Each structure stands twice: as structure tokens, then as C-alpha cells.
Amino acid sequence: MDSHNPRSSAPAVSERDGPARRPSLAAALLARGAVASGPLIGALEAAARQEAGLDELLQARGLVTEAELLAAQAARWHSRVVDPRAEPPDPQLVDAFGAARCLAEGLLPWRRSGGTTVLLSARPEHFERQRATLTALFGPVTMALAPEAAIGAAITALRGDALRRRAETRVAAAESCRGWRIGRLRSVALAAAALIIALLALAPRALFGALTAWAVLTLMATVTLKAAALLAMLGARPAAAETGPAPAIARLPRVSLIVPLFREPAIAPRLIRRLGRLDYPQELLDVLLVVEEADRLTRDALARTALPSWMRTVTVPDGPLTTKPRALNFALDFCRGSIVGIYDAEDAPERDQIRKVVARFHRRGPEVACLQGKLDYYNPRSNWMARCFTIEYAAWFRVILPGLERLGLVIPLGGTTLFLRRAAIEDLGGWDAHNVTEDADLGIRLARHGYRTEILDSTTGEEANCRLLPWVRQRSRWLKGFMMTWWVHTRSPRLLLRQLGWRRVLGLQALFLGTLSQFLLAPVLWSFWLLALGLGQPLVAMPGWAGAALIGLFVASEGVNIATGLRGVSGPRHRFLLPWVPTLIFYFPLGALAAYKAAWELLARPFFWDKTSHGHFDTAPGGAAPPVPLRPEPIQPRPI
Known part of the structure; x- marks a missing residue:
């Protein structure tokens, strides 16, 4: 009927x-x-x-x-x-x-x-x-x-x-961590812990020697990778094609911008103002504010907010999994643009950023599927941690990632100011909904499927997470995701080698396995600073030349770190941070705490998303707006 x-x-x-x-x-x-x-x-x-x-x-x-x-x-x-x-x-x-x-x-x-x-x-x-x-x-x-x-x-x-x-479940099971076998992993971890305890009791020197050898080997790998990226960037000049006139585009494309929100009831008005100042035709902007169904605070706040016609809300139904990549996958079906961008709730992009994205994609062929913008912080003067966080990000986005691009290595993406050709992200099946660093994972999957990522010379301002406990929680989520990502992409080593080749596989191992090993084994290496103090290392007997070589490696490592930080903040906007670069030696050890928390959560709560709250330092000193050059535009309100 x-x-x-x-x-x-x-x-x-x-x-x-x-x-x-x-x-x-x-x-x-x-x-x-x-x-x-x-x-x-x-x-x-x-x-x-x-x-x-x-x-x-x-x-x-x-x-x-x-x-x-x-x-x-x-x-x-x-x-x-x-x-x-x-x-x-x-x-x-x-x-x-x-x-x-x-x-x-x-x-x-x-x-x-x-x-x-x-x-x-x-x-x-x-x-x-x-x-x-x-x-x-x-x-x-x-x-x-x-x-x-x-x-x-x-x-x-x-x-x-x-x-x-x-x-x-959009991503193929072979490239996802959703098949994580927690029971088996716990058994392996328990057996490893029992072995370590037994070796501590029976052969402590042998155990410490093995750990030291691995820590030194991975330190050499990470320092070499960072130094290579730094050297690749020294004296770098922009490509000729990027310094010429902007290309003529017959029809400007529509750009969808996904902004996941979770427990952000106060951020919406500022977010609307910042995105409203983007210098791109608003009729070609398709901004999706993605909120979880269970997040009544944010949903109610959005319901009371007058949104412009080019902004809309997408509500993700409740489920057992609550992660940012799941929200991105759900929102992807609602997107209308041929280019899909990702912003975080606190982001303040440069006004011409979307025009730069469109122009770069227009210049490049379809093999360039992703553009990663640079991230910066608009509250670097809040406290010491904010200064260090700003230096760290300046080094990462202005030295390390561009250096990896110039070296032709795999680029682990950031989770925001990320722009993708829609056809490419749909070809890959979207994001791995179970991975808590979906951005780094996506960078590897893009490379494995033959796509290229380029660094975009455009900056987005963010709020530095500069409170101790929230910093450790955020960093632990990142490191837990690094652990997941490394496991997913190395469980089929022959396939990985065939897709990436030896050089990129070695770079990938240095970046992921080396970084994780350095944080987890940091106390082992710290103990060798006793040699510099003339106190000796009680668990390792070594000739004098070996101790001197080890101290030399430590000094070289710190020298590369400092040089990278100095290069990252050498621009006019960040020069006031130059005296603070050496203090990173006291900042990075906090990552060891985060690494142990990450390892524990990997066994106890592998898919738990430890959310970082925003809006605590959301203005420059004195309450001024973030120092990002934005153009005010009238917004035509439309009640939800």
C-alpha cells in the first residue's frame, strides 16, 4: 500500500x-x-x-x-x-x-x-x-x-x-588497529615483565648492557634523522613554481572543513569568528562542526549560537567508540567539497590559507593528495611550558617535517591544518577510527598507497597545552598512537618494504621506533650522565674510550636538538624564544612520564581518547586576540 x-x-x-x-x-x-x-x-x-x-x-x-x-x-x-x-x-x-x-x-x-x-x-x-x-x-x-x-x-x-x-570500520582491517588483541598483548607483556625481573635478579649487568646498547643505537638513529632533516633545510629556498604568480583557476572549488568538537561549550563563538575571517568565498566554504550525540554541553551551546549559512552541525550517534577519527569518518559522508580540511576547535588559521591550499592543489597532480600546514601557538608567553611547546612545534613544522619532505621520506601528519583531496581520502577508506593518533597513521597510509604529502607554507595558530598534567595526558595519547601505528604498519614487513622501499622504511623505523625507544629508555641513558660527573656507572663496566664516545654522542644529540630549535625559532616572530631553546633539556624528560602512561594504557585502555580541553590560554597576554593576521568579515547569522 x-x-x-x-x-x-x-x-x-x-x-x-x-x-x-x-x-x-x-x-x-x-x-x-x-x-x-x-x-x-x-x-x-x-x-x-x-x-x-x-x-x-x-x-x-x-x-x-x-x-x-x-x-x-x-x-x-x-x-x-x-x-x-x-x-x-x-x-x-x-x-x-x-x-x-x-x-x-x-x-x-x-x-x-x-x-x-x-x-x-x-x-x-x-x-x-x-x-x-x-x-x-x-x-x-x-x-x-x-x-x-x-x-x-x-x-x-x-x-x-x-x-x-x-x-x-571504513579502513581495511589489514591497515587498522581495530584487530588489537589485548589478551595476547597482556600475556606477552606479563612474560616480558617476568623475564626482566628474573634478569634483574640473576644478571643485572647483562640486562642493563642490552638495554644500553638498544638505547644508544636508537639514539644514533634519531639524531642522524634529525640532523639530516636539519641539513636539508639549511639554505633551503622556495621552489621557483611557488614564487611565481598565482595560477589562474577557471572555477574555484568548494572546500569542506571538518571541525570535531568534544566538550567545547565555550569555544564556538571564537571558532566562528576565526573561520569567518578566511579570505575565501564563503559560498565555497562548507564548514562542519562535528559533535558527539552524548555531548549535551556542546550541542546545547551550538543550538544557542547563530551559525552562518556556510556552517552546519553534524551529530555523531552514540557508540562504544568515541574518538576523533570516528567523528571524521562519520562527517566525511556529509562533506560537499572536493577538498577536505581538518581544523581543531581552538585553531586560528591565516586569512589566505584556503587560497594557498587551492592554488597548490591546482599546481600539483593528483599524486599530491595531502597538504600539511604549519602549526604555531598564539600564547607562547603564558609560561615556561608554553615557550618550550612553541619551540618544539617550530622545530617540528619548520625544520623536521619540511626536511623529511626534501629527503623524500614518509611524513607523519599533524591532526589539524590538514587538507586532502577528497577522492584520495575516500580511496584510503578515511581514517582509522581506533587509532588515537589517526594523523600520523594517515601519513603512512598515504605513502604506502603511492600518494605524496607536501608541507604548505601557511600557519595556523593554536593554544599551547602548557599545564603539566594535561600536557602529560596529551603526550601519552600521542605516544600510545605512535605505538599502535608502528605495530600496524610493521606487522607485514615484506609488504611495507615493497610499498615504501628500504630508505623510507629505515626512516620510518628511526622516527617511530627510535622515538618510542628513546622515551621509554630515557632513564637508562640518564644514568650515564654520572660519567660526566666523574662518578662512574655502577652497572656497566666500559673502557675509558667507550665512556668518552658515549658522552660525545650525548653532547652531539643535544647540539642537534639545540640547532634544530634555534633554526625553528629564527624568524622575526619567534626570536624572543632563542634564549629559551637550551632549556628544552629539562622539557623533554616529561615525555618519559607520558611514555610509561602510554604503555600502561596500551594494555588497559588501548582505544581510550584522553581529550585535551581548550580555552584556558585562548588569548594573547592582556586579553588581546591571537596575533594572527585575519580580516574581519560580516557573518550572516542563521539560527539552527
Whole structure:
């Protein structure tokens, strides 16, 4: 039996209503007096140069409301407007099309009426382009109109659990850590602990000697890698192609920006202001504020906030897993842009950042699938930890990562100011929802599948996590994710070697295994500073030349660290941090505490996401706004 009575609705669009007999959207809006001719002409000219349609452009510029657009489209297409939240769709029709495909296409198979399937769409022209495909699947079809947000909400309400499960398992099992066998790992850890205790009792010198040898070997590997990256950056000049005029782009692309929020009730107004100042046409921005269903604080705060038309909320259904990559995977189906970017809640990007992203992707071929922007902190003067954190990030994003790029090695990504070609991230299956450093993991998967990552010369300001316990918790999550990522990508060493080659595999091991070993074995190496004090090392007997060589390695390591930090903060904005670079020797030991916490959580709570809260040092000294050059733009509010 039909679930919809056709006599209760207005006529729906028919194939007989050809384009020649149907007025344009511009004409329909003018006829209704919804927009003046002057602004409409300007919007038509702009629409010809962009991926955005006229309807999106008019709404983003605040020239018409969504209700006015739907009314004009309904009159133009002889259709009616439906609210699928009040009149839910037929679940069987949704399943026949697929919930994820509904979101991607912006189409919702709604009801059957008199042998015809009614589909809801917010984009009538797209429906017309898909008519042949839809007819082959459903038989005779017709269209009714609905707001795109309402379509997404209806699909989520009906098939949210299926979409949630898909978000948790998008990445192939062979490249995911979701098959983590905690029981087996605990058994191995217990056996290793028993062996260590036995060796401590029976052969402490042999045990300490083995640990020392591994610690020294990994120290040499990490120092060599860092020194190579530093040398690659000394005297570096921008590529000639990047210093020429910006390329001419026939049609500017739409860019989707995903911003995961969790327990961020106070950050939304500042986030809206910062993203609202981006120097890119707002009709081509598709900003998704992604919030967990259980996070009532943030959801209620967003409900009280007037969002611009180019911003919308996406609610991730509750589930046993609550991680940032799961939220990213869920939001990916809602994205409308051909480029997908990731920002954190506290980010303040440079005003021309999106234009730089679009220009770089336009210059490069499809093999360049990812651009990683540089991160910086807008509160480096908050305290000593903020200064050290700023120096560390300056060295990482201005020396180490660009150096790895120049060396042709694998680049572990940061979790924000990250931009991807949508086709590439969908080809990879999105992010590993179970990995708590999904960014580093994604960098390796991109390289393994033949894609390239480049560093973008554009900076995003963030809030430095400069409180001791939150710092340790955040760093422990990163290190736990490094452990997961190393395990996932080395469990099939032959395949990894075939995909990356020897040089990149060795660089990967130095970066991941070397870093983890250095933090976990830091106390072993610290004990050798007793030699420098002339006290001797009680557990290792070595000739004098070996002790001198070891001290020389330590000095060289600190020299490379200091040189890298000095290079990172040598620019005019960070020069005040130069005297603080040597104090990093007291900063990095905190990572050892984080490493032991990470190792424990790997056994006890491997998929636990230790969330970092923001907004504690969200302004420059004196309460000023973050020192990022941003252009104020009027925001047209639209209540949620």
C-alpha cells in the first residue's frame, strides 16, 4: 500500500517540464521579489567562476533565505517542499539506495506514490542529472524539495547506527588497529615483565648492557634523522613554481572543513569568528562542526549560537567508540567539497590559507593528495611550558617535517591544518577510527598507497597545552598512537618494504621506533650522565674510550636538538624564544612520564581518547586576540 496520498500534495516535477519551458532560478527569484536585480547579476557572474550554485551563493551572501530559495525552486519545478523530519522516509527505500549514498548525493528516497518513487532533494539540477540512474533503480521517479540539513538529519535519525558502524570500520582491517588483541598483548607483556625481573635478579649487568646498547643505537638513529632533516633545510629556498604568480583557476572549488568538537561549550563563538575571517568565498566554504550525540554541553551551546549559512552541525550517534577519527569518518559522508580540511576547535588559521591550499592543489597532480600546514601557538608567553611547546612545534613544522619532505621520506601528519583531496581520502577508506593518533597513521597510509604529502607554507595558530598534567595526558595519547601505528604498519614487513622501499622504511623505523625507544629508555641513558660527573656507572663496566664516545654522542644529540630549535625559532616572530631553546633539556624528560602512561594504557585502555580541553590560554597576554593576521568579515547569522 502506498505510504503517501498523491492528492494531498502539489504537482511534482515531470520529465515533460524541459529546461526550455522552465524559468531559471534567477528569473523565479526576481518574479517573487526575493532579490534585487543588481546583486543578482553580481551573483550570476560569480557563480560562473565557482563550483557553488547560484542558490548557495545567494544564501551565503545573505541575499535570500533558505525558505525563499525553496519556495522559488518549488514554483520553478512545480514541486512541493517536504520536511522529512516531520514526515519520515520509507526505510526500505533508503536501504535500497544506501544511507551513505543518500548523504553523498543529497538525495533521499522518501515515499512511493501511485507506482512512482518520490525523492527529496535540495539540489533540483542534481536530481535531473541523476534521473536516468534513479529510474533504473526505482522505476518512475519524481522529485520533491527539502532542506539539505533536514535530509541529513532524517537519514541520521533513521540509519544512524549503520552510518556509525561504517565510520568505525571504513579502513581495511589489514591497515587498522581495530584487530588489537589485548589478551595476547597482556600475556606477552606479563612474560616480558617476568623475564626482566628474573634478569634483574640473576644478571643485572647483562640486562642493563642490552638495554644500553638498544638505547644508544636508537639514539644514533634519531639524531642522524634529525640532523639530516636539519641539513636539508639549511639554505633551503622556495621552489621557483611557488614564487611565481598565482595560477589562474577557471572555477574555484568548494572546500569542506571538518571541525570535531568534544566538550567545547565555550569555544564556538571564537571558532566562528576565526573561520569567518578566511579570505575565501564563503559560498565555497562548507564548514562542519562535528559533535558527539552524548555531548549535551556542546550541542546545547551550538543550538544557542547563530551559525552562518556556510556552517552546519553534524551529530555523531552514540557508540562504544568515541574518538576523533570516528567523528571524521562519520562527517566525511556529509562533506560537499572536493577538498577536505581538518581544523581543531581552538585553531586560528591565516586569512589566505584556503587560497594557498587551492592554488597548490591546482599546481600539483593528483599524486599530491595531502597538504600539511604549519602549526604555531598564539600564547607562547603564558609560561615556561608554553615557550618550550612553541619551540618544539617550530622545530617540528619548520625544520623536521619540511626536511623529511626534501629527503623524500614518509611524513607523519599533524591532526589539524590538514587538507586532502577528497577522492584520495575516500580511496584510503578515511581514517582509522581506533587509532588515537589517526594523523600520523594517515601519513603512512598515504605513502604506502603511492600518494605524496607536501608541507604548505601557511600557519595556523593554536593554544599551547602548557599545564603539566594535561600536557602529560596529551603526550601519552600521542605516544600510545605512535605505538599502535608502528605495530600496524610493521606487522607485514615484506609488504611495507615493497610499498615504501628500504630508505623510507629505515626512516620510518628511526622516527617511530627510535622515538618510542628513546622515551621509554630515557632513564637508562640518564644514568650515564654520572660519567660526566666523574662518578662512574655502577652497572656497566666500559673502557675509558667507550665512556668518552658515549658522552660525545650525548653532547652531539643535544647540539642537534639545540640547532634544530634555534633554526625553528629564527624568524622575526619567534626570536624572543632563542634564549629559551637550551632549556628544552629539562622539557623533554616529561615525555618519559607520558611514555610509561602510554604503555600502561596500551594494555588497559588501548582505544581510550584522553581529550585535551581548550580555552584556558585562548588569548594573547592582556586579553588581546591571537596575533594572527585575519580580516574581519560580516557573518550572516542563521539560527539552527
